[in-house]
Amino acid sequence: MGNLRSVHQALRTVAPDASITVTGDPQQVAQATRVVFPGQGAMPDCMRELDARGLRSAVLEAAHNKPFLGICIGLQMLFEHSAEGDIPGLGVLPGKVVRFASNLRDAQGHKLKVPHMGWNEVHHAVHPLWQDIPQDARFYFVHSYYVQPQDEQLVQATSCYPLPFVCAVARDNLFAVQFHPEKSQSAGLALLRNFVNWKPD
Amino acid sequence: MLAKRIIPCLDVTAGRVVKGVSFVELRDAGDPVEIARRYDEQGADELTFLDITASSDDRGIIFRIIEQVAEQVFIPLTVGGGVRQVEDVRNLLNAGADKVSINTSAVLNPQLVADAAGRYGSQCIVVAIDAKQAGPGRWEVFTHGGRRATGMDAVEWAQKMQTLGAGEILLTSMDRDGQKTGFDLALTRAVTDALEIPVIASGGVGNLQHLVDGVKLGGADAVLAASIFHYGEYTVRQAKQYMAQQGIEVRL
Numbered sequence: 258m259g260n261l262r263s264v265h266q267a268l269r270t271v272a273p274d275a276s277i278t279v280t281g282d283p284q285q286v287a288q289a290t291r292v293v294f295p296g297q298g299a300m301p302d303c304m305r306e307l308d309a310r311g312l313r314s315a316v317l318e319a320a321h322n323k324p325f326l327g328i329c330i331g332l333q334m335l336f337e338h339s340a341e342g343d344i345p346g347l348g349v350l351p352g353k354v355v356r357f358a359s360n361l362r363d364a365q366g367h368k369l370k371v372p373h374m375g376w377n378e379v380h381h382a383v384h385p386l387w388q389d390i391p392q393d394a395r396f397y398f399v400h401s402y403y404v405q406p407q408d409e410q411l412v413q414a415t416s417c418y419p420l421p422f423v424c425a426v427a428r429d430n431l432f433a434v435q436f437h438p439e440k441s442q443s444a445g446l447a448l449l450r451n452f453v454n455w456k457p458d
Numbered sequence: 459m460l461a462k463r464i465i466p467c468l469d470v471t472a473g474r475v476v477k478g479v480s481f482v483e484l485r486d487a488g489d490p491v492e493i494a495r496r497y498d499e500q501g502a503d504e505l506t507f508l509d510i511t512a513s514s515d516d517r518g519i520i521f522r523i524i525e526q527v528a529e530q531v532f533i534p535l536t537v538g539g540g541v542r543q544v545e546d547v548r549n550l551l552n553a554g555a556d557k558v559s560i561n562t563s564a565v566l567n568p569q570l571v572a573d574a575a576g577r578y579g580s581q582c583i584v585v586a587i588d589a590k591q592a593g594p595g596r597w598e599v600f601t602h603g604g605r606r607a608t609g610m611d612a613v614e615w616a617q618k619m620q621t622l623g624a625g626e627i628l629l630t631s632m633d634r635d636g637q638k639t640g641f642d643l644a645l646t647r648a649v650t651d652a653l654e655i656p657v658i659a660s661g662g663v664g665n666l667q668h669l670v671d672g673v674k675l676g677g678a679d680a681v682l683a684a685s686i687f688h689y690g691e692y693t694v695r696q697a698k699q700y701m702a703q704q705g706i707e708v709r710l
Contacts, residue, residue, distance in 0.1 A: 260551055260554070260555070260556050260582070262528070262551070262552060262553075262554055263528065263532075263554065263556060266528055266529060266532075266554065267532055270529075270532070297578070297579050297581070297582075298578060298579025298580075298581070299579060302579075359654060363459065367677070368650075368651070368677075369460075370653070370654060370655055370656045370657075370679055371654055371655070372580070372581060372625060372655065372656070373460065374581075374625070374626065374656050374679070375460050375461055375462075375463050375503065375656075375679070375680070376460070376461045376463070376503055376709040377459065377460045377461070378459070395461060395709045397533070397534060398460075399581045399625070400581075417459055418459070418460060419459065437534075439532060440532060440533055440534050440556060441532070441533075442498070442532050442533055445532060446532060
């Protein structure tokens with residue numbers, strides 16, 4: 258999941274007139290008006306790739322200054338530390354990334370699998386990116402780790418597996434989600450459409 | 459809470475969706491892109507495409523199909539069939555697949571699963587297991603579309619695949635495939651209880667109660683079916699409504 262082509266395709270659908278580029282070039286990130294930061298696979302690999310391509314400062318700059326959407330590992334990388342590989346993240350947001358416990362059970366006592374994979378309900382706060390998205394709409398998730406922000410004010414949405422966990426955060430020009438809007442059918446496309454139209458103060 | 463997934467499966471050959479009985483006797487079911495769109499509209503949670511093309515000449519067709527589907531359908535797409543090397547995984551992901559399913563090649567070369575998961579992440583690696591009952595509480599893994607026995611135990615094999623980095627197991631009962639008598643629930647239960655990763659039950663769905671049983675009795679995280687949807691017996695939405703009535707959490 259986190260297939261770059263899928264993100265590109267979904268953005269093209271919601272913004273047919275926009276110029277959308279899949280890039281690993283810091284220059285292009287610097288020149289973009291909006292940045293989507295998807296991540297796939299394991300966070301240590303993503304962090305290594307980011308530095309190998311010299312993207313760290315361009316991403317940090319974008320995360321502080323222009324409409325920025327993190328997706329999946331792209332959310333997790335924004336935090337200070339991840340239990341996956343016990344590594345530091347970009348430290349844009351205070352908090353850490355932890356793994357779902359093993360041997361989780363639902364209310365009926367059935368085993369809950371990790372990764373948390375499939376469509377789960379998203380309980381969201383009020384933010385321009387949730388416009389036209391019903392409360393508790395389902396989005397597609399696939400992940401074994403989740404974020405624990407230090408600052409409650411960052412939290413934009415939670416989901417349950419079986420306990421509540423944070424699945425969206427926002428601060429100023431930045432928004433980031435654990436689920437995959439590009440694979441979440443109409444609700445996901447609505448969120449991406451809201452992002453491409455978003456004008457943060 | 460997390461919904462149980464319903465996954466229509468499209469067996470594709472020569473650009474058409476087909477369906478056989480116990481892996482033989484293929485019957486035409488229509489155009490894959492059109493069918494994919496219809497299932498998406500009906501609320502399918504994911505789609506799985508299995509390229510069952512025998513000749514390597516036609517291998518390019520599946521890429522064009524996936525590209526077209528990915529332009530119009532924004533739910534996870536899994537593609538399997540003929541995946542032999544990491545490059546095949548890359549090509550399918552580039553065509554628009556979100557997950558790639560590996561079956562025979564995982565048996566011939568288990569390292570492929572580790573390499574592909576290492577490169578692209580476990581989340582996009584599905585290992586498909588075709589299993590056939592070999593005795594009470596024992597199932598054997600078969601490869602090559604069910605034609606070749608391996609002598610391996612299905613539960614142990616599934617555990618090994620989890621260890622090597624599979625993100626999910628697509629478990630097909632060869633005894634039940636195309637028979638419409640329901641999933642092999644004992645097989646499903648044995649595999650899902652032995653694993654931490656999700657298991658998709660496959661093979662044998664003939665009515666909506668079978669889907670319910672797969673989840674409730676088999677313990678499956680997702681259920682896969684083909685013919686009950688292809689030939690218009692039920693829509694995906696009817697299947698989900700029925701499951702919801704039986705107390706199963708689904709995305710409606």
